[in-house]
Amino acid sequence: MGGAASFLVVGRQSSPESLVQAVGGQVIARLGERRVLAVMPVAAGFGLGAHPQIQLCGPVSIDFKRLAAVLGGQQSTGETPEGGKDGR
Amino acid sequence: MADEMNVGQELLNVPLPSMVARLGTGMAIAQRQLDQVSVETARWLAQEKVSIVPGYTQTIAADGSVAYTQADPIELSLLQVGLMPTFYQFAEATIEVSMDIKVTTATETSVSAKAEAKVGFSVWSASISSEVSHNRRMGREVHGTSRLITRLVTVPPPPRLEPVLTVIDQRTPPAEE
Numbered sequence: 001m002g003g004a005a006s007f008l009v010v011g012r013q014s015s016p017e018s019l020v021q022a023v024g025g026q027v028i029a030r031l032g033e034r035r036v037l038a039v040m041p042v043a044a045g046f047g048l049g050a051h052p053q054i055q056l057c058g059p060v061s062i063d064f065k066r067l068a069a070v071l072g073g074q075q076s077t078g079e080t081p082e083g084g085k086d087g088r
Numbered sequence: 089m090a091d092e093m094n095v096g097q098e099l100l101n102v103p104l105p106s107m108v109a110r111l112g113t114g115m116a117i118a119q120r121q122l123d124q125v126s127v128e129t130a131r132w133l134a135q136e137k138v139s140i141v142p143g144y145t146q147t148i149a150a151d152g153s154v155a156y157t158q159a160d161p162i163e164l165s166l167l168q169v170g171l172m173p174t175f176y177q178f179a180e181a182t183i184e185v186s187m188d189i190k191v192t193t194a195t196e197t198s199v200s201a202k203a204e205a206k207v208g209f210s211v212w213s214a215s216i217s218s219e220v221s222h223n224r225r226m227g228r229e230v231h232g233t234s235r236l237i238t239r240l241v242t243v244p245p246p247p248r249l250e251p252v253l254t255v256i257d258q259r260t261p262p263a264e265e
Contacts, residue, residue, distance in 0.1 A: 005174065008129060008166070031138060031166070042240070049125060058129025059174035061242075067170035069253055 007045040010035050010056040016048075023048055098189050098230055107183055111236055115178050122176045122240075129173040130249055133166040140164045168253070172245055180239040185232065192227040 007025070009016045011034040017027050025040025025048075037060070040048070049057035144158035201218040 008132065008171065010132065031136070035136065037171075046122075046125070056128060056132055058125050058132065059176065060129060060133065060171050061174045063170040063172050063250075065170075066168075066172075066253060069255060 003042055004039050005042045005045060006060050006062065007038050007040060007048075008035065008056065008058050008060045009038050009048065009054065012053050012055045014053075016054055016057075019048060019051060019053060099187065102185055102187070102232070104183075104185070107185075107234065111181055111183060115181060115238065119178055126173045126175045126245075130167070130245070133171050133173060136166050137163040138166060138169060140169065168251060172250065175243050175245050176240045177243045178238055179241040180237075182237040184235040184237070186234075188229075188231040190227075190229040192225075194225045194227075196223040196225075197221070 006028070008031075009020055011019075013034070015030075015034060015036065017030075017036055020027055020036060020038045020040060023040060023044040025038045025044060027036045027038045029037040031037060034055075042059075045057055045059060048054055051057075139161045140163075141161050142159050144156055147155045147157070149155065198221050199218065201216070203214070203216045205214040206212060
């Protein structure tokens with residue numbers, strides 16, 4: 001199982017960041033006190049799931065279309081000082 | 089010829105059917121565990137919420153000053169935000185069996201002969217003794233290694249797992265001049 005993949009890692013009592021780094025992974029986003037999104041080798045990710053301090057280490061992928069749609073609300077309403085549209 | 093037959097027999101003795109059966113069973117168990125992890129991940133992604141600010145407005149006043157107002161944050165699950173569980177599937181499995189068979193035969197034969205003759209007054213005797221020993225040593229070394237290689241590929245999640253996102257934008261479009 002070569003290559004790297006994204007994993008949602010949930011610690012049981014504390015942040016799993018140090019455990020992720022210990023297996024050669026890299027935290028790319030902190031989603032809470034005990035949850036991180038990390039990139040690590042696939043085999044290491046599945047192995048980390050068996051660690052007693054890890055509640056979950058599951059493979060995830062990012063649906064950029066959905067993310068863009070959710071964040072689409074942040075687009076401007078198109079109102080410009082001139083009163084025209086700004087091409088949102 | 090006999091040695092060649094032995095080598096052939098050794099190759100036939102490789103328990104290939106049971107190896108394939110065990111590999112298949114092992115892959116089925118592993119596949120089930122992979123699916124369980126992915127389903128568990130999906131459950132977490134659906135339950136865990138993050139706070140998202142759905143929108144903000146930048147207003148540039150006539151005098152050039154800029155003001156920002158943001159909408160109230162809303163709670164969305166990680167699944168709604170766009171984090172999807174990855175599902176893996178075994179796509180290929182290979183069994184490699186290599187054997188190193190070494191057969192040696194050594195034959196050793198030793199012959200010793202002894203002859204004695206005695207002659208006396210009207211009496212004579214003669215004796216011949218011989219000793220033949222025959223040793224045959226056979227050695228056989230069989231070394232075998234097997235290697236199992238599997239290939240995992242990602243597959244799309246079940247279609248029903250992905251929540252359908254429908255966007256209803258009720259913002260008033262700016263009036264066109």
